[in-house]
Structures are given as C-alpha cells and as structure tokens.
Amino acid sequence: MECHYPPSMESINREIEAHIHKNKELAQIFEVYKKVLTVQLNYLDSINISVDLSEDEIKDYFRNGQYLMSRQKFDINGNLYKKIIFSLCKAIKEASPGAPDSLHQLSDAEEFKDGNIEKLLDKVKLFSKRELEEFIIDREMERRTGVSGEIIAFVIFSALSPFYSLNMKETRKKVDFSIWRRGYCPICGQTAVIAKHRIEDGARVLHCWLCHAEWVYPRLECPYCDNKEQKQLRFFYVPGDKSRQVHVCEKCKKYLKTIDMKIMQKNVSLDVEAIATGYLDIVAKREGYRAPDETVLLN
Ligand SMILES: [Zn+2]
Ligand SMILES: [Zn+2]
Structure with a gap:
C-alpha cells in the first residue's frame, strides 16, 4: 500500500476549491485548514526522526494491539515544537480574524516552557482529543491564556502532527501495518474517524x-x-x-x-x-x- 504523506498542496487546493464551489459555508474552515497545513508542511524538513525499534519489536507491539507510541521512547525537540505552536497560532489568527488576539501569546504559556514541554508531550501521547481537552480544563489553561480549550487542544495536536507523521512514515519503512487490525491507530493510538x-x-x-x-x-x-x-x-x-x-x-x-x-x-x-x-x-x-x-x- 502506498503512503500518502505528505500530500501535495496543489491537489489539496484543487479539492478544496471544488468543495467550496458546492458549499460556500466551508470557505472559512478550509482557510484555517490550508494555513495550518502549510505551516505543518514547511516544518517537515526541520524535523529529525529516527525509529530505534527493530522490525521484530514493532511487530510485537502490533500483535499485542499496542500502538507504538504508548511505549516508544520518542523525543521531540521542545524548542522546535514551541516554534511550530507560535507559527500555527499566527496562521490561525490570519485565517480567522475573529479569533482572540491572545492566540499570539499562547506559546508563552507555562506548559510550553523549557522542561515543561517534555512533560506535557509525554502525557499528550496517551491522550485522546477529549482527554486533552479535560487536561486543559483541569490546568485552567483557558483562564491563563485567554484562548478556548478547544483551540488550545487543536494547536497542541496540530503542532504534534508533523512529528507523529514522520514517525509513522519511518516506522512504515520497517514494517507495514498489515498485521494491525484495530479501530485505533497503530502509531499514535487515536481513534479512526x-x-x-x-x-x-x-x-x-x-x-x-x-x-x-x-x-x-x-x-x-x-x-x-x-x-x-x-x-x-x-x-x-x-x-x-x-x-x-x-x-x-x-x-x-x-x-x-x-x-x-x-x-x-x-x-x-x-x-x-x-x-x-x-x-x-x-x-x-x-x-x-x-x-x-x-x-x-x-x-
Ligand atoms: Zn460496533
Ligand atoms: Zn496516528
């Protein structure tokens, strides 16, 4: 099976145009999507991912129904992650002027400071969307940042996506996913929707x-x-x-x-x-x- 990541921006744009042509109400949400995707693709070259697990180790995870990142030691460069957060917030604000100005300061939040980012990312890799939103509420991030929990969760995941996607691509070079038969992802554990x-x-x-x-x-x-x-x-x-x-x-x-x-x-x-x-x-x-x-x- 072919790997479709990363996508070509040209074909994405073409598909989006066709959808907006049929339904104008989609224009705003796709504007955000395009800007976010552009940021994600621009950072791909700055990210280094190597998968240390052997083919057999990966297959063992898969056979046991364990998604890779539940156990894998997977380091993300905190500085780079924070930079992506910043770029994403800027892009979202550009695409939707109605978004709060406080987005520009989101990357200054306590959670994204040196030393905290690593702890945050360790937790987040075990979280579903909903669990991350609950975590954000528990930590009162909305009050501290002036950004809604839903947007914070969206930004946190969107900034992770390039790292996770490259991990997926590298893993797939060693083992294809044909032995995986679950409703959730073999790499990051998210439920397929x-x-x-x-x-x-x-x-x-x-x-x-x-x-x-x-x-x-x-x-x-x-x-x-x-x-x-x-x-x-x-x-x-x-x-x-x-x-x-x-x-x-x-x-x-x-x-x-x-x-x-x-x-x-x-x-x-x-x-x-x-x-x-x-x-x-x-x-x-x-x-x-x-x-x-x-x-x-x-x-
Ligand atoms: Zn069912
Ligand atoms: Zn995944």
Whole structure:
C-alpha cells in the first residue's frame, strides 16, 4: 500500500476549491485548514526522526494491539515544537480574524516552557482529543491564556502532527501495518474517524487524523466493537452522492464516515473529506449514532 504523506498542496487546493464551489459555508474552515497545513508542511524538513525499534519489536507491539507510541521512547525537540505552536497560532489568527488576539501569546504559556514541554508531550501521547481537552480544563489553561480549550487542544495536536507523521512514515519503512487490525491507530493510538474504500480493490482502509497512518480493516466488521453480525451493520448516504457514506453498527451505535474512492474513481484527501462531509456527522447523530471518538456518557 502506498503512503500518502505528505500530500501535495496543489491537489489539496484543487479539492478544496471544488468543495467550496458546492458549499460556500466551508470557505472559512478550509482557510484555517490550508494555513495550518502549510505551516505543518514547511516544518517537515526541520524535523529529525529516527525509529530505534527493530522490525521484530514493532511487530510485537502490533500483535499485542499496542500502538507504538504508548511505549516508544520518542523525543521531540521542545524548542522546535514551541516554534511550530507560535507559527500555527499566527496562521490561525490570519485565517480567522475573529479569533482572540491572545492566540499570539499562547506559546508563552507555562506548559510550553523549557522542561515543561517534555512533560506535557509525554502525557499528550496517551491522550485522546477529549482527554486533552479535560487536561486543559483541569490546568485552567483557558483562564491563563485567554484562548478556548478547544483551540488550545487543536494547536497542541496540530503542532504534534508533523512529528507523529514522520514517525509513522519511518516506522512504515520497517514494517507495514498489515498485521494491525484495530479501530485505533497503530502509531499514535487515536481513534479512526474516517475511512476509504480504496480505488484499486475497494478494500476498507482506516485513516488516522493525527499521524496519517492508514491500515486495512475488514469491511464486514465494526472497527469499534468487533461486531461481525451482518444484520447489525449497514450504511447509508445522502441521495445523489453514493461515494460519501456513513457505515453504522447497531450493536455499539457508532458510525464511520467512509469515502468510496472506487465509486469515485479517484484518490482524494481524507483530511479534506473529513471537513467537507460535516453534514454526514449531522445526519448520523440525528439518526442516533455516535462519533467513534465520543465517550459513552449514558446507556
Ligand atoms: Zn496516528
Ligand atoms: Zn460496533
């Protein structure tokens, strides 16, 4: 399987234009996305990643269902990380003038000071999106920085993404992800929230929004509860666009947005699709299904 990281900005721009052409309301969010992605891609050359684990060690993790970064000693240059945080905040502010001015000072927060960054990053690699947001609330970062927890979490993850993605790419040179069969990422552990049916053979490939790992997962199983009961698995789409689907499981009530590139007859960016298909999240939730990374509060 081919590795799609890093993406070409040219094709990303083309896809985004087409989406905005159909739905003008997406212009703002894609403006932020493009600026953030540009910062991330610009820093790739400054990042050095070497994967010290042997092929056998990596395979052992995978066989045990342990994502690599739960154990891997993985050093991130704190200074560089802080610089990326600063650049990202600047980019977000440029793309959305309504964002708070305090974004410019976010990189001065206690958490990003020398010595603290390493501790922060050690914790964050075990956090889901939600857990990071809770951590930010516990630490009262919103009050101290004047930036909302959601944006802080977005910035922290967006700054990590280039490091994680290069780690993914280096790891993949040693071991492909064919022995991994989980609903979460083999490298960074984040839950897959979008998938594709690949253009060549229609196989289902799950995608990690954070490190961009992609791995095959059987179409006739639920990635979140391993349900194989065919009667409890189905999919739907909005009439007129059969290539953008929502696959649901009646057992765990979770849904997975899926882009069928075989039907589409072209490869598109799942990061772009994840944003463009926000209407599918609305439909799925209205039908009583939960996003895969949502924690169960009731039932
Ligand atoms: Zn990942
Ligand atoms: Zn399920």
